[in-house]
Amino acid sequence: MGSDEKKSLFETSKDRARHIRRLYAVSGFVAICFVWAFRLSHIPAKGEPGQWAWLGLFVVELWSGIYWVFYQVPRWNLVFRKTFPSRLSQRYESKLPGVDIFVFTADPVVEPPVMVINTVLSAMAYDYPTEKLSVYLSDDAAADVTLYALLEASNFAKHWVPFCKRFKLEPRSPSAFFNTLLSTKSHDHDYVKHLATIQKLYEEMKRRIEDATKLGVPSEARSKHNGFSQWDSYSSRRDHDTILQILVHKNESQNSKDVEGCILPTLVYVAREKRPQYHTHYKAGAVNSLLRVSSTISDGKIILILDCDMYSTNSQSVRDALCFLMDEDKGQEIAYVQFPQYFDNIGKNDLYGNSLEEAIEVDLHGLDGFGGPMFIGTCCFFRRDALYGKKYSCEYKNDWNDENENEVTEVNMHELEEEAKALASFRYEKNTSWGKKIGAVYGCLVEDVITGMRILSQGWKSVYYNPPVKGFLGNAPTNLLHTLVQFKRWGEGHIQFALSEFRPNWFVNRQINLALQMGYCHFNYMATISLPVLYYCIIPSLYLLQGISLFPKISSSWFIPFAYVIVGEITYSLTEGLTKGSSLQGWWNGMRMWLYLRTSSCLFSLVSLFGRSNSSFLLTSKVIEDDAVQRYEKEIMEFGTSSPYFTVLATLALLNLFCLLATLKDLVLGNGAFDAEKMVLQLLLCVVLVLINFPLYEAIFLRKDKGRLPTSLSIKSTILAFTACVFFKLFN
Numbered sequence: 001m002g003s004d005e006k007k008s009l010f011e012t013s014k015d016r017a018r019h020i021r022r023l024y025a026v027s028g029f030v031a032i033c034f035v036w037a038f039r040l041s042h043i044p045a046k047g048e049p050g051q052w053a054w055l056g057l058f059v060v061e062l063w064s065g066i067y068w069v070f071y072q073v074p075r076w077n078l079v080f081r082k083t084f085p086s087r088l089s090q091r092y093e094s095k096l097p098g099v100d101i102f103v104f105t106a107d108p109v110v111e112p113p114v115m116v117i118n119t120v121l122s123a124m125a126y127d128y129p130t131e132k133l134s135v136y137l138s139d140d141a142a143a144d145v146t147l148y149a150l151l152e153a154s155n156f157a158k159h160w161v162p163f164c165k166r167f168k169l170e171p172r173s174p175s176a177f178f179n180t181l182l183s184t185k186s187h188d189h190d191y192v193k194h195l196a197t198i199q200k201l202y203e204e205m206k207r208r209i210e211d212a213t214k215l216g217v218p219s220e221a222r223s224k225h226n227g228f229s230q231w232d233s234y235s236s237r238r239d240h241d242t243i244l245q246i247l248v249h250k251n252e253s254q255n256s257k258d259v260e261g262c263i264l265p266t267l268v269y270v271a272r273e274k275r276p277q278y279h280t281h282y283k284a285g286a287v288n289s290l291l292r293v294s295s296t297i298s299d300g301k302i303i304l305i306l307d308c309d310m311y312s313t314n315s316q317s318v319r320d321a322l323c324f325l326m327d328e329d330k331g332q333e334i335a336y337v338q339f340p341q342y343f344d345n346i347g348k349n350d351l352y353g354n355s356l357e358e359a360i361e362v363d364l365h366g367l368d369g370f371g372g373p374m375f376i377g378t379c380c381f382f383r384r385d386a387l388y389g390k391k392y393s394c395e396y397k398n399d400w401n402d403e404n405e406n407e408v409t410e411v412n413m414h415e416l417e418e419e420a421k422a423l424a425s426f427r428y429e430k431n432t433s434w435g436k437k438i439g440a441v442y443g444c445l446v447e448d449v450i451t452g453m454r455i456l457s458q459g460w461k462s463v464y465y466n467p468p469v470k471g472f473l474g475n476a477p478t479n480l481l482h483t484l485v486q487f488k489r490w491g492e493g494h495i496q497f498a499l500s501e502f503r504p505n506w507f508v509n510r511q512i513n514l515a516l517q518m519g520y521c522h523f524n525y526m527a528t529i530s531l532p533v534l535y536y537c538i539i540p541s542l543y544l545l546q547g548i549s550l551f552p553k554i555s556s557s558w559f560i561p562f563a564y565v566i567v568g569e570i571t572y573s574l575t576e577g578l579t580k581g582s583s584l585q586g587w588w589n590g591m592r593m594w595l596y597l598r599t600s601s602c603l604f605s606l607v608s609l610f611g612r613s614n615s616s617f618l619l620t621s622k623v624i625e626d627d628a629v630q631r632y633e634k635e636i637m638e639f640g641t642s643s644p645y646f647t648v649l650a651t652l653a654l655l656n657l658f659c660l661l662a663t664l665k666d667l668v669l670g671n672g673a674f675d676a677e678k679m680v681l682q683l684l685l686c687v688v689l690v691l692i693n694f695p696l697y698e699a700i701f702l703r704k705d706k707g708r709l710p711t712s713l714s715i716k717s718t719i720l721a722f723t724a725c726v727f728f729k730l731f732n
């Protein structure tokens with residue numbers, strides 16, 4: 001021990017670029033103020049053309065400017081963390097707390113069981129005392145094939161877990177590990193021999209699970225395992241009793257050990273009770289159900305929340321998280337440690353902007369600087385007390401002693417299962433604070449962010465840890481529509497959050513500092529920014545048609561603030577992107593997706609919120625068709641179906657194309673009095689919009705494959721855009 005005793009288990013460092021970032025934030029804000037001043041001081045007089053458009057621009061620029069400040073707040077104070085797991089082992093190896101890992105799945109078609117069990121296996125193989133580790137799988141589809149897959153996985157784990165530990169393998173998701181094999185060769189005979197055996201076991205298991213997914217659970221398995229009898233009373237996935245099965249438990253002598261005789265982590269399957277007349281509350285409901293179930297079975301003091309589409313890639317992550325939570329000095333006020341979500345299925349140029357790079361590399365580090373990075377739904381380690389709803393107070397002390405830790409009594413599995421089943425049900429929540437003050441919060445499509453905020457408002461802090469070796473990798477959407485729909489859910493969820501009692505509100509909640517609340521506003525009001533962006537995509541281009549200027553002349557000094565904001569934003573985002581390793585093409589794709597998400601997804605978030613349509617949690621699909629996979633690999637945008645999202649995007653793209661072509665025609669023919677000096681910004685905006693929409697024009701006019709834009713939709717959008725231009729030209 002010695003001098004190490006006093007050393008912290010983690011270290012925090014500041015952003016080296018903070019001075020540049022702050023300078024840019026301040027100067028950018030000054031430029032924005034000038035833009036506002038220009039709008040107010042140059043309003044066209046009554047009767048002059050473009051007065052309404054001008055006032056509209058003022059409103060749009062006012063809100064965008066304020067929103068830009070929210071966007072800059074997290075950039076003010078980025079912090080970076082480093083952990084010292086060896087100090088943790090030295091001090092606490094024999095006193096490590098129990099860790100319960102919750103994995104969620106909700107549909108065996110969209111989330112194939114093979115993927116789900118790979119996540120489960122990667123979690124079972126953490127480098128952590130196995131008797132203190134428990135893995136729970138929540139299956140909201142209540143699919144027997146998922147239980148079947150988990151049973152297979154529990155048998156395979158008997159070989160897999162000791163194999164990983166013996167040869168210190170990474171990553172510990174079998175599928176990901178076998179994929180890395182292609183690029184590595186080993187000469188260790190012992191390893192090579194074991195590897196061949198285990199790979200064969202895995203392939204056989206995978207085939208059985210895939211067969212069962214297609215053809216149903218084999219009757220042999222049904223008769224061998226009585227867990228399947230629980231489906232006897234099942235009528236549909238929305239109407240059934242709780243189905244719960246403890247597959248591995250340390251206190252059960254048979255079946256709990258691996259091939260080397262060591263205890264395996266506890267493994268439990270749960271499909272909570274569902275009834276058509278009761279709301280499931282989607283994932284939040286599943287989290288709460290598992291919270292209660294796990295409290296009777298293992299009651300780990302730490303909980304890891306993990307989606308089935310995110311597997312662990314670093315067996316040390318639990319220990320990393322504990323370096324924060326167990327730190328003697330600052331640990332007791334930390335409620336959760338959020339790890340980033342990285343993805344392993346994103347192409348070189350990130351066609352759909354799914355890498356969430358900005359959030360992962362900048363925003364979350366920034367919110368961490370103010371003490372409260374958000375909970376982003378997965379890859380997050382919680383203190384059970386905080387998730388349960390306990391308030392933080394200075395008297396709160398870490399207590400890692402586990403009363404029933406050493407007690408190895410034979411438990412009656414059947415009784416334990418029955419007890420846990422009663423807790424899994426939503427009936428248990430009637431007239432309680434579950435979903436409000438206890439557990440994950442209900443009624444919001446970003447249950448994660450709102451739950452994190454609930455916890456912060458109870459006085460806790462949170463931490464963001466982005467380790468040098470990635471902790472988790474997952475599956476991002478690989479299809480344009482899936483991405484747009486996912487973002488629509490997030491946009492809508494954030495507004496629901498902004499309207500809820502947990503919204504950032506400094507006057508009400510002074511527990512959370514003002515900067516942090518402003519940082520959250522950047523996400524909360526994301527959907528509202530769709531209106532300014534739409535305005536900017538339509539109005540200036542239409543006025544271009546008429547030769548009416550809405551921006552300052554190039555020779556005027558008012559041009560400078562506009563130029564500063566434009567050049568500044570481009571340089572800033574380009575530098576941020578390139579220094580974080582994305583390509584130029586990747587940056588350009590990111591810009592396009594930024595535009596598409598704001599003009600379509602965010603618009604529909606607002607529509608569905610204010611139109612009071614049923615907001616539901618549409619699962620993000622994790623599979624696409626084979627020919628679509630090929631197009632994704634070739635970085636060709638996928639349209640293929642008729643969707644209102646595409647109608648909006650195509651109409652906007654065509655409208656700008658028509659405006660540009662008409663303007664160019666006038667310019668070339670010398671028709672009208674086109675004043676280039678006055679129109680330059682408007683023309684530039686229109687040109688950029690046309691350039692960025694190139695893939696859309698291809699999908700409308702040039703492509704023949706199945707991923708092109710359906711002809712009917714192309715015709716509809718052409719008519720809409722053309723009519724808008726003609727009407728505007730004739731009647732304005």
Ligand SMILES: O=c1ccn([C@@H]2O[C@H](COP(=O)(O)OP(=O)(O)O[C@H]3O[C@H](CO)[C@@H](O)[C@H](O)[C@H]3O)[C@@H](O)[C@H]2O)c(=O)[nH]1
Pocket residue numbers: 104105106107111138140280281282283286306307308309376377378445446447448449486493617618619620621
């Ligand atoms: O009724 C439901 C719906 C979803 N899920 C699970 O929730 C997870 C997330 O769903 P997914 O379709 O993958 O959504 P994403 O858009 O990828 O989810 C992101 O956004 C969600 C809402 O903010 C967060 O919960 C997620 O953690 C975050 O990854 C998956 O494991 C699902 O199986 C359930 O368990 N029950």
Ligand SMILES: [Mn+2]
Pocket residue numbers: 307309475620
């Ligand atoms: Mn997901």
